[in-house]
Every structure is written in C-alpha cells, then in structure tokens.
Amino acid sequence: MSTYKVPTMAEMAASGDSPEILFWVGCAGSFDDRYKAVTQAFVKILNKVGVSFAVLGPEEACTGDPARRAGNEFLFQMQAVANIQVMNGYNIKKVVTACPHCFNTIKNEYPALGGNYEVIHHSQFLQHLINEGKIVLQGGGEFKGKKITFHDSCFLGRANNVYEAPREVIKALDVELVEMKRCRTKGLCCGAGGGQMFKEPEPGNKDINIERTEEALATGATTIAVGCPFCLTMMSDGVKNKDREHDVKVYDLAEMLAKDMGI
Amino acid sequence: MSILPQVVFLLIFAIAAYILSKRIKYLRRNIFLGKGETRNDHPEERWKTMLLVAFGQQKMFKRFVPAFLHLLIYVAFVIINLEVLEFVIDGLAGTHRIFAPFLGAAYGVAMNIFEFLAIAVLVSCVAFLIRRNVMKVERFTKPEMKGWPSLDANLILVIEIVLMFAILTMNATDQILASRGVGDYALLNTLFFSSLIRPIFEGMGNGTLIFIERFAWWFHIIGILGFAVYVTYSKHLHIFLAFPNTWYSNLKPKGEMVNMPEVTNEVNMMLGIPTEGNQETPPAEIGRFGAKDVNDLTWVNVMNAYSCTECGRCTSECPANITGKKLSPRKIMMDVRDRAEEVGKSIDAGGQGLEDGKSLLGDYITKEEINACTSCNACVEACPINIDPLSIILQLRRYVAMEESGTPAQWNAMFQNMETSFSPWKFSPSDRFNWAEKVKEEEVK
Known part of the structure; x- marks a missing residue:
C-alpha cells in the first residue's frame, strides 16, 4: 500500500516534470482547521483518480481578493503580481481551485496583470470526472436518499455563472436535492463576501448567515452542501447558532464525494 | 377656418422642443461629469443585450405580476406614439385625423387597438398606484423613497391615467359628432372602449361636444409634450435611457473588478518588473x-x-x-x-x-x-x-x-496580515503546507 501524494511544483520542476493541473489551495484551504478537511478530501480524490497535479505549497500566497474588495488595490496587486510571477515561472496552464474567490480572481482578474490560465472550479472539475466515469460512486453511500440543499456561492454563481456543476455533482450521489427559495441567480449571499469575512458586520437587525441558514433549514435538508470556504464557515456558524449541529451537517462537495468513495 | 390654432400649436411645439433640447444638453453634460470610459467592444453582443433586456423586457419577467403590468404600459407607450405623430401633423396642418382617409377601415381597427392599450394602461397604472399606496409593497416604502421619490412615482401614474382618459374622451365625443354629421368629423367603425363612455356625452349639444373634443385633443397633446419635459426631471427617464444603458452594459463576468493600471505601474516599479509597452506612454497625471x-x-x-x-x-x-x-x-x-x-x-x-x-x-x-x-x-x-x-x-x-x-x-x-504573512489571517507562511502532512501519511484506500 502506498500513501497519498501531494507533490509541489518545486519538486515536480526539480525532476523535470510538469503536472496537468495546479491545485490552488487558497488560504482557507491551507490554514482554516475545518476547511483543511476539504483540501485533504480533494487531494485524496485527485490521487484516487490518478490526476497529475501539484500544489505550490509554501510558494502560494493569498490571491489578494479580500484586499481588493476592501479597496486596497495596491496590496491586491502586490499579491497578484507575485503569484503570477511564481505561476508563470512554472509555466502553469491549468488551475483548479475549491475556493470561488480564488477562482474568480485568478480567472478574471489575473489576465490584466499578465496571468493567463485556464481556471476551473473544483465543482466543474469533479463534475467532469464523474461524467468521464473516472469517479465511480459506490451508490448507497452515506448520503443516499437524503435531503440535501445546495447553497450557491456568489462568486461561483452570479459572478461566474456556474450554477449547474455543483448540482450535478450532488445529484450523482443519488440524493434528493431540494432547492431553497432563493437559489441560483437569486441565491442569497452567506454574508462573507466583499471582505466581510474579516470584519464584524455593520449594524443591522440580523446577521446574513442566520437569514440564510434559516432558509436552508426550512427546506428540511439534513445536509447543506457548499462549494466555498467562506460559505462553509458562515453556514456552519449559522447551524451552530440555531442549535442544529446534531442533525444538520454542512459539507463541501469534495468532502461528500470522498465520503461516498470511501476515502 | 382660422389658422390661429395652427400657429398656437406650432408655438407650443417649438417651446417644448426648445426646452427639451436644453434639458437633453444639461443631462448629457451631467452624465459626462463622469470620467471617460470606452465600452464599444462586441457591438453585436451589445445590440443583442439591448434588444433582449431593454426592448424585450427580459429581466423584468423575474417578477411576473409587475412585469406583465409594466409590459402593457410599455407596449402602449411605443404604439400610442404612432397616434401622437398624427396629432402633431394634424396640429401643424390644421387637419383632423389625417391618416383616416388613407388607411380606410384599417384606421378604425388601429384606433380600437389604441383604445384597448389606453384601457390597459389605465388598469396597470391603477394597479401600480394600489401597490404603492394601499398594499405598500415593501420596496416602495424604504426610507430613501420618502418625499419627492414617492410623489414623483405617483405623479407619473396619475398623469398617465389622465392622458389616457383624454384619449377616450376625445374619441367618444368625436364619434358622437361624426354620427350627427357635424363638420369634418369622420365616422369610424365602432370604437369599442370609448363607446362605453359615450352615454356621458350623448345628451350634450354640438357646441359643448366640439369644445370637449377640442379640449381633450389639446389636453392630450400638450400633456404629452409637458410629460416629455417632466420626464427629464424625473426617475421616469428610464423610458429613454434604458436603451443606451443596456447597450453599454458590463459584458464581462460580474465578479471581475476593473483593474487600475496606474497602480500596476507603481507595483511593477516597486517589484522591479519592467512594464511592457508602457515606456513610450508615461502614465498620465495620476x-x-x-x-x-x-x-x-x-x-x-x-x-x-x-x-x-x-x-x-x-x-x-x-x-x-x-x-x-x-x-x-x-x-x-x-x-x-x-x-x-x-x-x-x-x-x-x-x-x-x-x-x-x-x-x-x-x-x-x-x-x-x-x-x-x-x-x-x-x-x-x-x-x-x-x-x-x-x-x-x-x-x-x-x-x-x-x-x-x-x-x-x-x-x-x-x-x-496579508502584507506580512501573505494570508488574510495571521499564520506563518511557512505553515502554509502543513495541511498535507496528515494526508501524506495516510494509506490510499
């Protein structure tokens, strides 16, 4: 038996290899205790399927998204230009990431700064692997027949028009996908975008994640599926706030697939 | 027949045109207080967007009820303007229903369609007034709507209702006069909707009817010219600006923030990266x-x-x-x-x-x-x-x-945090890859 491999670009380059894809982990994927499980699940899937990939490891830095949206264009561009230098240095062509904020920034905003890559969100990548038959689901897994609702991430949905890929991935698990009233183009934000993740909300009468969690719970779903690290945090906090941790779980798509694959 | 009405009409029309042209210049100047930005790329996609979103009302239909009522008013506005063309020619030439002889029976059909649209506008505007003032739909009662914005909205609806009444009154009295064989009034096929209000006027003498008919005609055309001027002071400008506004839509993914090249130049200088092609054009005054x-x-x-x-x-x-x-x-x-x-x-x-x-x-x-x-x-x-x-x-x-x-x-x-450790959270950059340690030890199942 062998162990899972997580090659870095530096290691690959040293041995003269170049992977098919760069897996962009992102800051939440690297540091957030809960969200690290998503990174690990995705890496296991990549190993299992035999996708040729590498990560930047310590050479990766924040894409700069929260700084840019908070108004600090200098800091954003410092981050972006440094990242682009690293990626161009490795001659990277294709990037896959689980974070819609990283996805949006690298795909849409790095080209103006000289970084041109094919950028794919992990929901799209996983859907592709399922369609190609490379991921074979056991069926009858943990989620079979369960009610699951999908919370659209703004930066995946409205920002980039990716609505169906995550739903196709969920449907492949043989579950009952139930939609919230506000979904797809009308999906309600979890409250963390635009830099809100890093500060207290402005004065109001409710927190946005509570409003959204209530909507998710109203569907009767026992799992809230997400495709974004910020959404994962916000929805998990919402479920905790509503004292429903015991019967409602918040999972990322990659975790759900990995569970079903038994890895 | 005196040409006085024609002179008066010409004068009113000229004044309205003058005021409008001044207003358009003023609005244009205000819009161009904003900085220059070129958005002429992908013209085919821009025309398509304008056709679908503005002309075709595509995004309105995310909410069906208001979209349907709005569609009726919009279609009526576009089509009834054909009748306004006749009004203007009649007004300038001193004629009455100048298109009638050319179109024959089709004219009567057209008038019936216009009347149907007038009724549709009436019904829709009343429904909108109810939504705003009786049902108090939440989005119309937010703090920023207090005062002028609410008054503006109600005024527009009331003006439209009054203008539609003027059309129906004009048609009803006009047809009574025609059926009595008075003057040049041309008898048309039955005008269904205005015939419903004919009983109000049947008992009146010819002189009174001619006065009411003329009054309604003048009221309608002056009303429309006045409304056109009013629109330039009102939120109602969308009836014109929706078209250029959608043509100049942002066609890029919504998530993309516009780059600031002036910052890029400084960042590149700081990082010692040569800037491509920018050497010949030194950055304009920042x-x-x-x-x-x-x-x-x-x-x-x-x-x-x-x-x-x-x-x-x-x-x-x-x-x-x-x-x-x-x-x-x-x-x-x-x-x-x-x-x-x-x-x-x-x-x-x-x-x-x-x-x-x-x-x-x-x-x-x-x-x-x-x-x-x-x-x-x-x-x-x-x-x-x-x-x-x-x-x-x-x-x-x-x-x-x-x-x-x-x-x-x-x-x-x-x-x-981002400046010092390249992450929005305060973690050491050297720990960035620690997540992999656990998974690297796990055996592949």
Missing part, C-alpha cells in the same frame, strides 16, 4: 485613487444613476438591506444622481460646481453603507436594465482605503 465624488466615477456609472427608475428590486435582494443594514443599492444610485444634479445646477448658476465643499462620499453616501456590501452582485443581477451599483460601491471603497486609509480597523488588520 488623479485620485478610487472615487470620492461624481467626477471620479465613470460616465457609465452616472448614466446608470440617471437611468434608475427607483423600482428597488436591487434593494429588495440585497443581503445587507434584508438584514437591516443601512446599505441600499437603490439609494446609492439615487445619491449619485442627486449629487450630479447638485453639481450640474451649481455650474449652470455660475456656482462652484464640484468645488462646493461637498462630495458624494460623506455628504450623500456614508462609509457605513459601503462597508456593509458583500459584493454578492445580487443588486446587479436584479436590475431590469443592468445598472451596476456594485461598481460604484467598490470605487468608493478604493478611495477610502487608498486616499484616506479609512477602512475599518479589522480590515486594516487583515491588510497587515
């Missing part, structure tokens, strides 16, 4: 970073503001607004327009214009509002004519961050 006032925004932003009809679909979908925060995307648009108006009027009055000591940020829009935005694009998605409030909010944030260093303390901490 103005302000981000936006503090209307002239820092682009002209498309300001046109967006003048196109906004304050329907509030953006605000009703804004997660910040829904949860009681001060931010309302509609108010952002209204503030931009109000500030552009203030500056424009001041310039015309020989005042200080932009240098009046006030600014969009601070005097109109507060930091609390822009700080509440999650950049989720719900407002942009919701707008039936592709207005982009988020673009304005983000430009204001750029000013606050880069010119004032006035971002909230927690954001400053996030900036600091």
Whole structure:
C-alpha cells in the first residue's frame, strides 16, 4: 500500500516534470482547521483518480481578493503580481481551485496583470470526472436518499455563472436535492463576501448567515452542501447558532464525494 | 377656418422642443461629469443585450405580476406614439385625423387597438398606484423613497391615467359628432372602449361636444409634450435611457473588478518588473485613487444613476438591506444622481460646481453603507436594465482605503496580515503546507 501524494511544483520542476493541473489551495484551504478537511478530501480524490497535479505549497500566497474588495488595490496587486510571477515561472496552464474567490480572481482578474490560465472550479472539475466515469460512486453511500440543499456561492454563481456543476455533482450521489427559495441567480449571499469575512458586520437587525441558514433549514435538508470556504464557515456558524449541529451537517462537495468513495 | 390654432400649436411645439433640447444638453453634460470610459467592444453582443433586456423586457419577467403590468404600459407607450405623430401633423396642418382617409377601415381597427392599450394602461397604472399606496409593497416604502421619490412615482401614474382618459374622451365625443354629421368629423367603425363612455356625452349639444373634443385633443397633446419635459426631471427617464444603458452594459463576468493600471505601474516599479509597452506612454497625471465624488466615477456609472427608475428590486435582494443594514443599492444610485444634479445646477448658476465643499462620499453616501456590501452582485443581477451599483460601491471603497486609509480597523488588520504573512489571517507562511502532512501519511484506500 502506498500513501497519498501531494507533490509541489518545486519538486515536480526539480525532476523535470510538469503536472496537468495546479491545485490552488487558497488560504482557507491551507490554514482554516475545518476547511483543511476539504483540501485533504480533494487531494485524496485527485490521487484516487490518478490526476497529475501539484500544489505550490509554501510558494502560494493569498490571491489578494479580500484586499481588493476592501479597496486596497495596491496590496491586491502586490499579491497578484507575485503569484503570477511564481505561476508563470512554472509555466502553469491549468488551475483548479475549491475556493470561488480564488477562482474568480485568478480567472478574471489575473489576465490584466499578465496571468493567463485556464481556471476551473473544483465543482466543474469533479463534475467532469464523474461524467468521464473516472469517479465511480459506490451508490448507497452515506448520503443516499437524503435531503440535501445546495447553497450557491456568489462568486461561483452570479459572478461566474456556474450554477449547474455543483448540482450535478450532488445529484450523482443519488440524493434528493431540494432547492431553497432563493437559489441560483437569486441565491442569497452567506454574508462573507466583499471582505466581510474579516470584519464584524455593520449594524443591522440580523446577521446574513442566520437569514440564510434559516432558509436552508426550512427546506428540511439534513445536509447543506457548499462549494466555498467562506460559505462553509458562515453556514456552519449559522447551524451552530440555531442549535442544529446534531442533525444538520454542512459539507463541501469534495468532502461528500470522498465520503461516498470511501476515502 | 382660422389658422390661429395652427400657429398656437406650432408655438407650443417649438417651446417644448426648445426646452427639451436644453434639458437633453444639461443631462448629457451631467452624465459626462463622469470620467471617460470606452465600452464599444462586441457591438453585436451589445445590440443583442439591448434588444433582449431593454426592448424585450427580459429581466423584468423575474417578477411576473409587475412585469406583465409594466409590459402593457410599455407596449402602449411605443404604439400610442404612432397616434401622437398624427396629432402633431394634424396640429401643424390644421387637419383632423389625417391618416383616416388613407388607411380606410384599417384606421378604425388601429384606433380600437389604441383604445384597448389606453384601457390597459389605465388598469396597470391603477394597479401600480394600489401597490404603492394601499398594499405598500415593501420596496416602495424604504426610507430613501420618502418625499419627492414617492410623489414623483405617483405623479407619473396619475398623469398617465389622465392622458389616457383624454384619449377616450376625445374619441367618444368625436364619434358622437361624426354620427350627427357635424363638420369634418369622420365616422369610424365602432370604437369599442370609448363607446362605453359615450352615454356621458350623448345628451350634450354640438357646441359643448366640439369644445370637449377640442379640449381633450389639446389636453392630450400638450400633456404629452409637458410629460416629455417632466420626464427629464424625473426617475421616469428610464423610458429613454434604458436603451443606451443596456447597450453599454458590463459584458464581462460580474465578479471581475476593473483593474487600475496606474497602480500596476507603481507595483511593477516597486517589484522591479519592467512594464511592457508602457515606456513610450508615461502614465498620465495620476488623479485620485478610487472615487470620492461624481467626477471620479465613470460616465457609465452616472448614466446608470440617471437611468434608475427607483423600482428597488436591487434593494429588495440585497443581503445587507434584508438584514437591516443601512446599505441600499437603490439609494446609492439615487445619491449619485442627486449629487450630479447638485453639481450640474451649481455650474449652470455660475456656482462652484464640484468645488462646493461637498462630495458624494460623506455628504450623500456614508462609509457605513459601503462597508456593509458583500459584493454578492445580487443588486446587479436584479436590475431590469443592468445598472451596476456594485461598481460604484467598490470605487468608493478604493478611495477610502487608498486616499484616506479609512477602512475599518479589522480590515486594516487583515491588510497587515496579508502584507506580512501573505494570508488574510495571521499564520506563518511557512505553515502554509502543513495541511498535507496528515494526508501524506495516510494509506490510499
């Protein structure tokens, strides 16, 4: 038996290899205790399927998204230009990431700064692997027949028009996908975008994640599926706030697939 | 027959045209208080967007009831304008129903269609008045709607109702006179809807009827000219501006923020990266970073503001607004327009214009509002004519961050983390790859 491999670009380059894809982990994927499980699940899937990939490891830095949206264009561009230098240095062509904020920034905003890559969100990548038959689901897994609702991430949905890929991935698990009233183009934000993740909300009468969690719970779903690290945090906090941790779980798509694959 | 009515008509028409042309120049100047921005790429896609979104009302239909009622008014507006053409020719030539002899029976059919549309407008406007004033639909009762915005909305609906009544009255009296064989009044096929109100007028003498018919005719045409002028002072400008506004839509993915090349130059210099092709064109004088006032925004932003009809679909979908925060995307648009108006009027009055000591940020829009935005694009998605409030909010944030260093303390901490450890959280960059240790030890199942 062998162990899972997580090659870095530096290691690959040293041995003269170049992977098919760069897996962009992102800051939440690297540091957030809960969200690290998503990174690990995705890496296991990549190993299992035999996708040729590498990560930047310590050479990766924040894409700069929260700084840019908070108004600090200098800091954003410092981050972006440094990242682009690293990626161009490795001659990277294709990037896959689980974070819609990283996805949006690298795909849409790095080209103006000289970084041109094919950028794919992990929901799209996983859907592709399922369609190609490379991921074979056991069926009858943990989620079979369960009610699951999908919370659209703004930066995946409205920002980039990716609505169906995550739903196709969920449907492949043989579950009952139930939609919230506000979904797809009308999906309600979890409250963390635009830099809100890093500060207290402005004065109001409710927190946005509570409003959204209530909507998710109203569907009767026992799992809230997400495709974004910020959404994962916000929805998990919402479920905790509503004292429903015991019967409602918040999972990322990659975790759900990995569970079903038994890895 | 005296040519006095023709002279009077010509005079009124000329005055209206003069006022309108002055107003259009004024609005154009105000819109171009905004900075230059070229958005002429992909013309086919732009025409298509305009056809679908403005002409075809595509995004309106996300909410069916108001969309349907609005469609009736919109179709009526477009089609009834054909009749206005006849009004204008009649008015100038001293004729009456000049198209009737040319079109024969088709004229009567057309008039019946116009009358149907007039009734549809009446019904829709009454329904809209009820939605605003009786049902008090939430998005029409938000704080920014107090005073003039609500009055403006109600006035428009009442004016439209009165104008439609004028058409029906004119047709009813005209046809009674025609059936009595008075003067040149041409008898048409039965005009269904106006015949319903004929009993009101049947008992009146010819003289009274001629007076009422003429009064309704003059009232309608002067009303329309007056309304056209009124529109330039009102939120109702969307009936014209929706078209250019959608043509100049942002065609890029909504998540993309516009790059600031002036910052790129400095960043490249700091990092010692040669800038490609920029050597020949030294950066133009660097103005302000981000936006503090209307002239820092682009002209498309300001046109967006003048196109906004304050329907509030953006605000009703804004997660910040829904949860009681001060931010309302509609108010952002209204503030931009109000500030552009203030500056424009001041310039015309020989005042200080932009240098009046006030600014969009601070005097109109507060930091609390822009700080509440999650950049989720719900407002942009919701707008039936592709207005982009988020673009304005983000430009204001750029000013606050880069010119004032006035971002909230927690954001400053996030900036600091990013500067020192390349992550918005305070973790050591050398720990970035630690997540892999556990998985690397696990055996592949």
